[in-house]
Amino acid sequence: MNERYNHVEIEGKWQKYWEDHNVFKTVEDETKKKYYVLEMFPYPSGKLHMGHVRNYSIGDVIARCLKMQGYNVLHPMGFDSFGLPAENAAIQRGVEPGKWTWSNIAEMEEQLKQLGLSYDWDREVQTCNPDYYKWMQWIFIQFYNKGLAYKKENPVNWCPSCQTVLANEQVVDGCCERCKSPVGKKNLSQWYFKITDYAERLLDNLDKLDGWPSKVKVMQKNWIGKSIGAEIDFPIADTNKLMKVFTTRADTLFGVTYMVMAPEHPYVMELVKGTEYEAPVLEYLDKVQHMNDIERTSTTNEKTGVFIGHYAVNPVNGKKVPIYISDYVLMGYGTGAIMAVPAHDQRDFEFAKKFDLDIIPVVDPGTDEIDVNNLTEAFAAEGTMINSGKFDGMNNKEAIEAVINWLDGEGIGKKTVNYRLRDWLISRQRYWGTPIPMIYCEHCGWVPEKEENLPVLLPEDVEFTGTGASPLTTSAHFADCKCPKCGADAKREMDTMDTFLDSSWYFLRYCDPKNPNEAFNKEKADYWMDVDQYIGGVEHAILHLMYARFFQMALYDLGLTKFEEPFKNLLTQGMVNKDGRKMSKSIGNVVSPEEIITKYGADTARLFILFAAPPERELDWSDAGVEGSYRFLNRVWRLVYDFAQNWQGGSAPYEVKTAADKELNYVLNTTIKKVTEDVGGRFSFNTAISSIMELVNELYKYKELEDANQAFLEKAIETLVVILSPFTPHICEEMWEGLGYTDSLKDVPWPAYDEAALVKDTIEIVVQINGKVKEKLHVSNNLSREDLEKEALSNDNVKALTEGKNIVKVIAVPNKLVNIVIK
RNA sequence: GCCGGAGUGGCGGAAUUGGCAGACGCACAGGACUUAAAAUCCUGCGAUCCUUACCGAUCGUACCGGUUCGACCCCGGUCUCCGGCACCA
DSSP states (O other): OOSSOOHHHHHHHHHHHHHHTTTTOOOOOTTSOEEEEEEOOOOOOSSOOHHHHHHHHHHHHHHHHHHHTTOEEEOOOEEOOOSHHHHHHHHHHOOOHHHHHHHHHHHHHHHHHHTTOOOOGGGOEETTSHHHHHHHHHHHHHHHHTTOEEEEEEEEEEETTTTEEEOGGGEETTEETTTOOBOEEEEEEEEEEOGGGGHHHHHHGGGGOTBSOHHHHHHHHHHHOOEEEEEEEEEBTTSSOEEEEEESOGGGGGGOOEEEEOTTOHHHHHHHTTSTTHHHHHHHHHHHHTOOHHHHHOTTSOOOOEEEEEEEEOTTTOOEEEEEEOTTSOTTSTTSEEEEOTTTOHHHHHHHHHHTOOOOOOEEOOOSSOOGGGOSSOOOSOOEEOSSGGGTTSBHHHHHHHHHHHHHHHTSEEEEEEOSOOOEEOEESOSSSOBOOEEEETTTEEEEOOGGGOOOOOOSOOOOOSSSSOGGGGSSSTTEEEOTTTOOEEEEOOOEEOHHHHTTSHHHHTTSTTOSSSSSOHHHHHHHOSBSEEEEEGGGTTHHHHHHHHHHHHHHHTTSOSOSOSBSBEEEEOOEEETTEEOOTTTTOOOOHHHHHHHTOHHHHHHHHHHSSOTTSOEEEOHHHHHHHHHHHHHHHHHHHHHHTTOOOSOOOOOOOSHHHHHHHHHHHHHHHHHHHIIIIIOOHHHHHHHHHHHHHHHHHHHTSTTOOHHHHHHHHHHHHHHHTTTSHHHHHHHHHHTTOOSOGGGSOOOOOOGGGGSOSEEEEEEEETTEEEEEEEEETTOOHHHHHHHHHTOHHHHHHHTTSOEEEEEEETTTEEEEEEO
16 A cells, blocks of 8 residues: 555546456345345436435445445445436437437446445446336336226316426426426326325325334325315205315304305306306306416415305205305315305405305304404314304314214215325326327227337437427327227327336336346345335425335235335435535535545545534535545544554454553444444444544554554554445555455454443543532442442542532432532 | 424534533644645633632523423423425315
8 A cells, every 4th residue: 555545546446346346246145134225316417416425425334334244235226317307408409318318327327436336236227228117117007907097187287388297396386397487277188196095005104114204204294184074965055966065174064154166166167057157157267277376376365256146055054055166275175165164264264254254153262362253363273162053062172073973874974084195197298208108099998008019119200399299299100009909000198107107116126127027026026125224315205205105005015015115214314505505506606526536535525425414414515624534534544554564464362451452442342333333223424433533543642652552453453444444435445455455345344342342440420519510530330329429428529519518419320420419 | 374393612513311511523723843835743722700820610502481419302481494285174
């Protein structure tokens, strides 16, 4: 090894070594315990950013550490390589999406390799690869055959400027994520996945995911949005129709003073057709349809609506109440109609005030501060039932159950559960995605493509205009096919799949990435799954993580895997900022991994990013901090270099004799313990690194001692190199070689710590008087409570301080402290 | 509006089970080495006060209060910031 630390030379050398020697190749091995570490695979934009570096550094430390601890570790990488940017490149620069994507993938691979990440590259998966999307299509067909995929006409998000459909997640504050114009609605026939069938399981299983941050679980819970209530039938007077409503407040049934249907409710037109109400209703419908999402959902909006000329009959007391339509009732939730109780619902209250409708209180708060007969806002809290017939006097929370039971007995209502979660719209009018393998036949309807005809390949004779229908429609022959069922001429589906489908099962493909006959072999998947540790940004807390869970459950139901949940443990890493703000081109505060790797090396970049903050928290990039990490590596290098000159082989016998020996032995073993636990258990990489820094400081001190034990020191330095290696693998390989070893560090077993060395002969005990530290005692380890108390009270300083005072109580905690309470 | 999370020196952060608040690092200051600089090494570094100095005292983990021998940690309330959901009946 050289006297000077040359990161450029070393990193290139070891990256080549790892690749040439296939060091990170993984195979199934039933004799070993498996561990699956997975980082969310990137979209191949072409350039790595610091968020990637953080994500992959975390995963790599875990993977390398557990590998050394004897686990059979699966640590794969790939690319989520379908998606809009490739198509935009085609539109803007005329580059073929495939060409653009594959050259980006090559570039990103190169950069990932420069970080020295321990991936088994033989398992690389790219979602735009026909070998992959063939199985994506196969899975789609399995879902279709199981009734999980269906096509339906529905209003969808439509950007009038981009002339395309947008996913919900691409609508930000009611505007198009790309061009910022307000998003409208358009009726289109689209493919959906019945994720709502899994709502209850997706919700229930969250409780079993102990290894997930509660924050993510709460977010998913909110997103699923379960609410328990009742469905109640209100007959519509002078018709034979029933108006079904959903309510969570069955207790307020006696307070209903009007009813509301969503403007799109199918009954609306039937009820007003040919009446004097038809014209105003049509006018209102027109107004609502031209509103975009921001206007429609704004809570500050004044309530609007139209009376439709009909009345509903309250089944509980026969009272007739008017029916309105209003945009504050949504067709997509519940039954698309509500019973309105202005006294106890703020929205209904506002509507009632505006339209001068009755407000009847049915829950009495029981305080003087609120006068229920003269409300200024709806009273939504708990209280006692009034004006409610036989339910009067009951607590209203209890009345909910009682009213529902009564309704059920009368056959006019029942307990119901509603979810906010909607079915997953998966069609995209895009080119660069997996073609949906469905065929429309005039005789047979929608028929899935035959398995032997998969993959349905993306055609290349397409035009990219950026507007209108999918580019696939511009292909001369793509659409033409034969019906797989009857053989007649038929047409292919022209839409492609949402790319979130691709990323919903890639972790299964990694288990068996090259299989030409199956999406993945069950035995292999059962060996590797579930993912022991998944790591990625919290921005995927809802969509990706819920879609992947849904896929896993559906595949489980199809008998394709034995796990219902894909990710046992989840770590959501925080963002990498600069100067307290998100790194962004427009602010000009972007630090590129490339420049840092060139200047300081990947080891420094990895070390800094792991040391600067705990993984879940935001991290502020600091150039000075990077400098510090680089200094530390140089400090380690000099220490090892000095010893490498006269190395005895690190295995010479030694004895821990002197007090200094014992101290070093203590620090050495506590460091091993701390690093082992911090990396393997709590993912506290920052404290793991700081304890290694303490060990280095201790080694520097110790080596200056006249009676320093060389053999022991060598052993300690060797251990230092081993436990530092998961963080900074290149420099450690080089130092390891410098110490005369010829094997790669990944084959070196992780050091065990000596329990006996963790116990000091004498320890420091704090003596407090009334909870304030006044004295420190050095006593032998494990001194009993009584002896400790005696020791403390006989101390001169303590005696002086307690002189003439009344000792009320003495609390002695062995190996910790003594607290003397005086008066 | 509803649901989460966080608040500790000049800065990033540590304190893992209620037991020495500020580990480790950055920045800064002083010193050593050097013709000089860089690098390196050593020392100091929460605030206020006392003292020539050593020693020491008081305060201090967003704010107010509580429980406890003892609270950054537990409980009640308040403020601020961040995140999610949001006319979801």
